[in-house]
Every structure is written in structure tokens, then in C-alpha cells.
Amino acid sequence: MGKLGCNIDGNLDDAKFSEPLPWIGIYVAAASLACLILMAVDGIQGIRYRKFWFPCKYFSLNATSLTLIATAIKLAVDLNTSMPRRQDQLAKLSSTVFICTVMGNSMPSLGTMENKEMAMNIMALGILVITVIVNICIQLGTGVIYVFWKEHAFIMFIMLVLLLFWTFSALTVPTTKRYLELKYNKKYELALKESSKETSKTVVNKLREDLMKYWMMAHTCSPQFVMGRSVTCTATGAFCLLSAATLAEAMVRSYFMPWSLKFCIGKSDYQWSTTLVLVIQTIAVGVGTFAPAFRWFTAINFSCQNRGNTLWNKIFKVEHYWIQSLVEMKECPLTLRVRHRHFRKLAHAAKVQFLNLCIKVQTGIVLTSKVIRLISIFIVSQIFFCCSCCEDLKKKFKFKNGVSNTESGLESQLSLKLDLRRFVLHLEGEDVMVELMMKCKCDPTDHWMRMVGKKQPKDLIKLLETSTFSQGFKGVGKCDSNQVPSLGSEEPPNCWVLPVVTLTSIAVALPNINPCSIKQLIHGVNEGLEYVRLIEEYLDARDLLNIRKTAEVVWLGVELYRKWLDVDLHKLSLQEKSPKEIVQQLADTAKNRSVEFHTKPTNQCLTQSPSLWPVKVLAANSMYRISQTILQNCESINDQMGEKLFEAVVVMISDILGACLTNLQHLIPIKCLSSTIEEREESVRHAVYILGKTEKILNLLEQRAPPSLEPQKMACIDEWRSLYMQKNPSPFIPSSLESETASNDSSDFYVSIN
Structure with missing residues (x-):
């Protein structure tokens, strides 16, 4: 017996080297299938949301997709495995065409990349494309690929063209982003000014119109849409169609014209897996070509409709944004440190010459793309002309009255629509896109409003209906009294969420409360917190990250486990204790936690920065202050008053949520x-x-007079509390308990008014 890996003669035993190749073929097929699924999902999403420029959400150029592509084209770069059969040679070609399809399909994803990321991805794509081309040339020379050499040569040419289009299109992305960002900001200010002048409309109607403007602006300046409608991207659609047609031609010749080709007899080491790869990659080419082909067809269709309004001298004009970044780079000095003046001069001259060459190449690419579009218009316009003739014949059979009524109805509907022409953001040379956006009626805000309007937060609306919004949300100031002594040297700032979740914890712990009421309260608070978090994130400029984290930790325990930190609120509510005793127990537990923290010498540095206190200490401080506020102002709460106290706490929660949600319009x-x-x-x-989702809430809150606070201060709960304290220096009296006190003469329950 020979050594390990060697046969009896001492030579390397390679009999089993090719056995794993069918499994490798399955791996290649799986990678191709993953790309197919991702491209299909992007296509479905584009059709579903009527984005017919098909943005790349799931299949964009990144490290993951490049790895999948490199795996999927393994057969195309295999230099020495015998591929004699028809399906083997077709699998080689399909892998090559697959690269062209992927490049054309994912080109809009350039708009989503940062500059450094874009440069790295294009370099990686370039290395991959050049590697494939070199490997195919080697296989053509060695005979591994012995048929379809013309098809391979044509596909390699398309790959190089697409790589050039990718590289030089990427140069325009930073320029267009910067320009459209400035334009968006100006139009945004214009929309705000117009909205502020419309005092007769309700808040909801004003916001609805504003959102239509914002959507048109955001949609038309979307980097993926800008790239997808560019002449270079639409031209790649034509190249993708050509590459797919090349694969289709090779397959037709192979299966339906066998006399035109001669294949060798033999068996590939990949065995049956090449057929699987061929089938999946052929489907992937068809699915992946759909998006770039549709971008191309959409551009051609619109250009055909506006051909009479197009000035021919503008067709072959290269807009400045195509070369602006190259011009800026040419004007900038070199960052290389070269001591000798002569060498610095040579380096600068070389840079200028190189960038001049790049400008010429960029100009050539843009002009080539426009020529491709022009040729496509000439060909496709003949088809459109025939279709329009057929439509004219159909119209002759219709009644004139019916047609005129339909047209007048459409005109009346369009006249009622908001004119959004001024809010279509476009680049130089894209003036006709304004009419395209108006014709395609791409504003989906009304549709979204109707769809979302069916899912109103019912429990939150019921909760807000209990608030004292007509009295200025008194509960905001009543929940935390200034007469409660501080446990530390300084009090931490407040956020909206923490007092809400603390009050909800107290409400859950109260005895003799209907479980349905508890459940409805928690659902309502949970629905409200969705918007409160957004208000704090976008409108409150204070650094309250740790306090918000505290609120989230507390709410997680209350919502899922009915616990406040490690206190089981449900078990506490089942104990035979009065509401006052339960509130007192929560206050004592919170006080012990807080005092323990403040008395430790190791925590002295943290006590000077209340916003940096640990989560449990911040939660305990909030619980202590709110519980003590209730206890100070409710001197005696008997067993029968648990439900009344629950209602009072619910009103305070509702007031805090209502006051916070007045910021929705901002x-x-x-x-x-x-x-x-x-x-x-x-x-x-x-x-x-x-x-x-908040339309009914906004209508409800609009019924109250706005607070005497500046808009930038309305997002801060401390400003609301300060305003309340100025107007009402008296301590907290739960509103639902006031009426009970007035009608109850017994000494069992008494609310003190200091």
C-alpha cells in the first residue's frame, strides 16, 4: 500500500478529485437561485408600488451580492474542467450573460452608496469582470470553450461597456446628490411658507397637502430614481436586452437547429449539475433583464410621446453635472508630497491629462447613450405609430357624447388636484420629466392615507378621549409635584415616556380593577408610545438617551410580564391591601433603591450627573416622585376607592400623551x-x-386651544410642567376624585387641598 494520497506506483492518486464537482455545481446553482430570488423580489416590489424604474432594495451591489455573483459564475471561469456537451457549453455562456444581467439590473443601487463604498464596490466589480474576461479568453485559446466563440466575444464586449458605464456613471452621483439636496431644502422652505399662509384649512388637510409636496420632492430626488432615469442607465437596458437575446439565440441554435453546431461526445465532471445551473441561470437572466429593459422602454416610450417637442440641439448636449466632479478634481492640487518642483509639475500635468481623457470618455459615454436612445426611439416609434392607428380606429366606434363627458370628468378631477409641478426636482436637461410626473399621476399619498386610515389606534383614541384637553392637559403638571423632596442633590430631566410608563405601572398594581380595563390601558399606552418616541427623537434636542432607555426597560417589563423592575405588579394587586398601601409600598421600594445608590461612596461621581444614573435608579426616582405626589394629596384612600384612583391615573396618562401628541403637526x-x-x-x-393613523387624534386635539408655548418648547415635558406650575401653583388633586370628594361626606376618604 502506498503513502497517503499516492497510488502503488508512488504517483498522486487523482481518481477522486472530480467527485465533488456535481456538489459544487449545486452550490453554483444555489448562488444563482439566490440572485434570481432577490432580483425577482425587487421586480415584484417595483410593480406593486408602481415604481417602474425598479429600485434595487434587495439586490444591490455590495459585498454580499458580489460574493454571490462570484460563486454563480464559477463555470465561466473554470479553466480546465472538460465541458463537452451542449448543456455544458451553454452553461458557460449563461454564466457570462448572467454577469451582464446583474450589472444592468443593479445599476440604480449606485445612488444609495457613499463615495468610499461606491469606489470599493466598483473596483471589486472591475476585478471580477476583468478576471472573467481573461479566463474566457484563455478557455477560447485552449479549447475548453469550442463553440459560441462569437457569442462569447460579443458578451465580453458588452461586459466591458457596462463596466465603463458603471464607472463613469458613479462619478455623477456625489454631484447630483449635492445639487438635489440643496434644491430639496429650498422647495421644503417654500412648502412651509405656503402652508403657514393657509389658515382656513384644518391641520389634517394642511398636512395632507404638504405631504403630497414632500413626496413629490423626495420621490423625484431619490438617488436611485435619478440614476434609474439617467441616459446611461437606460442604455444599459438595451445592452442587457442584447445579452439576453444572445443567450436566447445560442439556445435556439443548440436545440432547434442542431445541424448548425457540432458538439463533442463525452461527459463533464459536473455531470447533471450543469443542466440545473443552465436552467436556473437562464431564468435568472430573463427575470433580471426585465427591470433594465423596462427602464429602457419607459424612457423610449416617453421620448416618443414628446418627440415633437424635443429640440435636436439639446439631444446631443452633455449636461455639466456629468463632468463636474472630473472638472473639480482637475482644478484641485495634488495631495502627494513631492519635494522637487519639477516632479510636482510633471505629476500635476499628468493628472490634468488623465482627467482630460476621463472627461472625453465621459462625454463619449453620455453621447453614446443618447445615440442608443435616439436609435431606439426611431425603431420603437414605428410600433407605437401602428398601435396609435389601431386606437384611432377603435375610437371611431364610440359615441362622441360619451367621449366628451369622460374627458370633462377627467379634467374636473385633475383641476381639483394640487398642482405639484413646482415640486418636481430634476436635473439639467430633464425639464420634460415634469410633464411625465404629472401624466403618470405617481402621487400615492391619498392611497396610503386610505389604507392606513383603516388601522386607527382605537385604544389610544379612547384613552385620549378621557383627557382634560379642554383644560390644557392638567395631568402633565399634576403627576409630579414640586413639594416632593428630592432623594438626590439634583433631579434628572424628564422625558415624556418615563412618567407614562411609571403611571401605567401604578395603575396595573391597583387592586380590584377589571382586567379588561388594564389590558385596554396597556394597549392604548403602547399605541401612543409609538408616536411619543418619534416626537422625542426628532423634536426634543436634549440628550435624554439614558432616560429614554430607562423608560423602554420599564415598559418592557410592564407590557410583557406585568412587572416594574423586579416587583410583580399583578401579584401586588391581588394582595389584601388598600390602594394607598400599594402606592406606599411602590414608593418605599423605589426610595430604598434610590437611597442605596446615593449612599454608596463609589457612586458619588454619578450623583452629580442625574441623566447618567443607572437605569434602575432613574426608574426608582420616577416611581418615588409620582407615588409620593399621589400619597401627599390623597390622605385617605379606602378599599372602595381603587377604581376611582385608577381612573385618575388614567386621566393623567391621557393628559401626558395628549400634550405630547400635540407635537404631531410639527x-x-x-x-x-x-x-x-x-x-x-x-x-x-x-x-x-x-x-x-393619527388623523382622528389630530382632529380631536385640534378642538383645544394651543398652549402658550413656542413650537420648539412644546416638545419638552418640563416646559409644559413649568407652564402649569405658573398658572396653577396648587398641588395635585385627581380630577376623578374631586367629584367623589364633593359627594362623599364620610371620613373614609378625604383629599387635602393645601
Whole structure:
């Protein structure tokens, strides 16, 4: 017996080297299937949301997708495995075409990348493409690929062209982003000014119109949409169609014209897996070509409709934004440190010459793209002309009255629509896009509002109806009395969420309360916190991250486990104790936690910064102050008063939520601005979602007079409390208990009024 890995003669035993290849073929097929699914999902999403430029949400160029692509094209770069059969040679070609499809499909994703990320991804893509081309050339020379050499040569040419288009299109992304960001900010200010002048409309109607403007602005300046409608991206659609047609031609010749090709006899080491790879990659090419082909067709269709209004001297004009970044780089000095003046001069001259060459290449690419579009228009316009003739014949069979009524109805509907032409953001040379956006009626805000409006937060609305909004949300100031002594040298600042979750904890712990009421309260608070968190995130400029974290930790325990920290609120409510004793127990537990923290010498540095206290200490401080406020002003609460106290606590919760939600009318416009240009479209959509779900809440809150606070101060709960203390220096008296006190002459229950 020979050594390990060697046969009896001492030579390397390679008999089993090819056995794993069918499994490798399955791995290649799986990677191709993953790309197919991701491209299909992007296509479905584009159709579903009527984004016919098909943004790349799931299949964009990044490290993951590049790894999948590199795995999927393994057959194309295999240099020495025998591939004699028809399906083997077709699998080689399909892998090559697959790269072209992926490049054309994912080109809009350039708009979502940062500059450094974009440079690295394009470098990686370039290395991959060049590697594939070199490997295919080697295989053509060695005979591994012995048929379809013309098809391979044509596909390699398309790959190089697409790589050039990718590289030089990426140079325009920073310029267009910067320009459209400035334009968005100006139009945003214009929309705010117009909205402030419309005093006769309700808040909801004003916000609805504003969101239509914001959506049009965000949609038309979306970096993926800007890239998707560019001439270079639409031209890649034509190249993708050509590559897919090349694969289709090779398959037709192979299966339906066998006399035109001669394949070798033999068996590939990949065995049956090449057929699986061929089937999946052929489907992937078809699915992946759909998006770039539709971008190309949409551009051609619109250009055909506006061909009479197009000036031919503008068609072959290269807009400045295509070369602006290259011009800026040419004007900037070199960052290289070269001591000798002569060498610095040579380096600068070389840089200028190189960038001049790049400018010429960029100009050539743009002009080539425009020529491709022009040729496509000429060809496709003939088809459109025939279709329009058929439509004219159909119209002759219709009654004239019916047609005129329909047209007048459409005109009346359009006249009622808000004119959004001024809010279509476009680049130089895209003036005709304004009409396109108006014709396609791409504003989906009304549809989203109707869809979301069916999912109103019912429990939150019921909760807000119990608030004292007509009296200025008194519970905001009543929940935490200044007469409660501080446990530390200084009090931490307040956020909206923490007193709400603390009061909810007290409400859950009260005895003899209907479980349905507890459940409804928690659902209502949970619905309200969704918007309160957003208000604090976008409108409250204070650094309250640790306090908000405290509120989230407390709420997690209350909502899921009915616990406040480690205190089981449900068990506490079942104990045979009066409401006052339960509130006192919560106050004592909180006080012990807080005192323990403040008395430790190791915590002295933290005590000087209350906002940095540990989560449990901040939660305990809030519980102590709110519990003591209730105890100070309710001297005696008998066993029968648990439900009344519960109602009073619910009113305070409702008041705090209601006061906070008055900021919704400020949150929605801010949310449409406070995001990067890549995320702005999604931010505006979320703002529409918020308005749709809170429409009834806004109408409810609009019934009260606005507080005498500046808009920037309304987002701070401490400002509300200060305003309340100025107007009402007296301590807390639960409103639901006041009426009970007036009608109850017994000594069992008494509310002190100091």
C-alpha cells in the first residue's frame, strides 16, 4: 500500500478529485437561485408600488451580492474542467450573460452608496469582470470553450461597456446628490411658507397637502430614481436586452437547429449539475433583464410621446453635472508630497491629462447613450405609430357624447388636484420629466392615507378621549409635584415616556380593577408610545438617551410580564391591601433603591450627573416622585376607592400623551427633512403613515386651544410642567376624585387641598 494520497506506483492518486464537482455545481446553482430570488423580489416590489424604474432594495451591489455573483459564475471561469456537451457549453455562456444581467439590473443601487463604498464596490466589480474576461479568453485559446466563440466575444464586449458605464456613471452621483439636496431644502422652505399662509384649512388637510409636496420632492430626488432615469442607465437596458437575446439565440441554435453546431461526445465532471445551473441561470437572466429593459422602454416610450417637442440641439448636449466632479478634481492640487518642483509639475500635468481623457470618455459615454436612445426611439416609434392607428380606429366606434363627458370628468378631477409641478426636482436637461410626473399621476399619498386610515389606534383614541384637553392637559403638571423632596442633590430631566410608563405601572398594581380595563390601558399606552418616541427623537434636542432607555426597560417589563423592575405588579394587586398601601409600598421600594445608590461612596461621581444614573435608579426616582405626589394629596384612600384612583391615573396618562401628541403637526414636516437623501423617500412615506393613523387624534386635539408655548418648547415635558406650575401653583388633586370628594361626606376618604 502506498503513502497517503499516492497510488502503488508512488504517483498522486487523482481518481477522486472530480467527485465533488456535481456538489459544487449545486452550490453554483444555489448562488444563482439566490440572485434570481432577490432580483425577482425587487421586480415584484417595483410593480406593486408602481415604481417602474425598479429600485434595487434587495439586490444591490455590495459585498454580499458580489460574493454571490462570484460563486454563480464559477463555470465561466473554470479553466480546465472538460465541458463537452451542449448543456455544458451553454452553461458557460449563461454564466457570462448572467454577469451582464446583474450589472444592468443593479445599476440604480449606485445612488444609495457613499463615495468610499461606491469606489470599493466598483473596483471589486472591475476585478471580477476583468478576471472573467481573461479566463474566457484563455478557455477560447485552449479549447475548453469550442463553440459560441462569437457569442462569447460579443458578451465580453458588452461586459466591458457596462463596466465603463458603471464607472463613469458613479462619478455623477456625489454631484447630483449635492445639487438635489440643496434644491430639496429650498422647495421644503417654500412648502412651509405656503402652508403657514393657509389658515382656513384644518391641520389634517394642511398636512395632507404638504405631504403630497414632500413626496413629490423626495420621490423625484431619490438617488436611485435619478440614476434609474439617467441616459446611461437606460442604455444599459438595451445592452442587457442584447445579452439576453444572445443567450436566447445560442439556445435556439443548440436545440432547434442542431445541424448548425457540432458538439463533442463525452461527459463533464459536473455531470447533471450543469443542466440545473443552465436552467436556473437562464431564468435568472430573463427575470433580471426585465427591470433594465423596462427602464429602457419607459424612457423610449416617453421620448416618443414628446418627440415633437424635443429640440435636436439639446439631444446631443452633455449636461455639466456629468463632468463636474472630473472638472473639480482637475482644478484641485495634488495631495502627494513631492519635494522637487519639477516632479510636482510633471505629476500635476499628468493628472490634468488623465482627467482630460476621463472627461472625453465621459462625454463619449453620455453621447453614446443618447445615440442608443435616439436609435431606439426611431425603431420603437414605428410600433407605437401602428398601435396609435389601431386606437384611432377603435375610437371611431364610440359615441362622441360619451367621449366628451369622460374627458370633462377627467379634467374636473385633475383641476381639483394640487398642482405639484413646482415640486418636481430634476436635473439639467430633464425639464420634460415634469410633464411625465404629472401624466403618470405617481402621487400615492391619498392611497396610503386610505389604507392606513383603516388601522386607527382605537385604544389610544379612547384613552385620549378621557383627557382634560379642554383644560390644557392638567395631568402633565399634576403627576409630579414640586413639594416632593428630592432623594438626590439634583433631579434628572424628564422625558415624556418615563412618567407614562411609571403611571401605567401604578395603575396595573391597583387592586380590584377589571382586567379588561388594564389590558385596554396597556394597549392604548403602547399605541401612543409609538408616536411619543418619534416626537422625542426628532423634536426634543436634549440628550435624554439614558432616560429614554430607562423608560423602554420599564415598559418592557410592564407590557410583557406585568412587572416594574423586579416587583410583580399583578401579584401586588391581588394582595389584601388598600390602594394607598400599594402606592406606599411602590414608593418605599423605589426610595430604598434610590437611597442605596446615593449612599454608596463609589457612586458619588454619578450623583452629580442625574441623566447618567443607572437605569434602575432613574426608574426608582420616577416611581418615588409620582407615588409620593399621589400619597401627599390623597390622605385617605379606602378599599372602595381603587377604581376611582385608577381612573385618575388614567386621566393623567391621557393628559401626558395628549400634550405630547400635540407635537404631531410639527413632527410630520420635520420627519420629511431630518434624513439623508437616500432615506428621504422612505421617511416621507413613514410621515404619511403617521398622518393616516393619527388623523382622528389630530382632529380631536385640534378642538383645544394651543398652549402658550413656542413650537420648539412644546416638545419638552418640563416646559409644559413649568407652564402649569405658573398658572396653577396648587398641588395635585385627581380630577376623578374631586367629584367623589364633593359627594362623599364620610371620613373614609378625604383629599387635602393645601
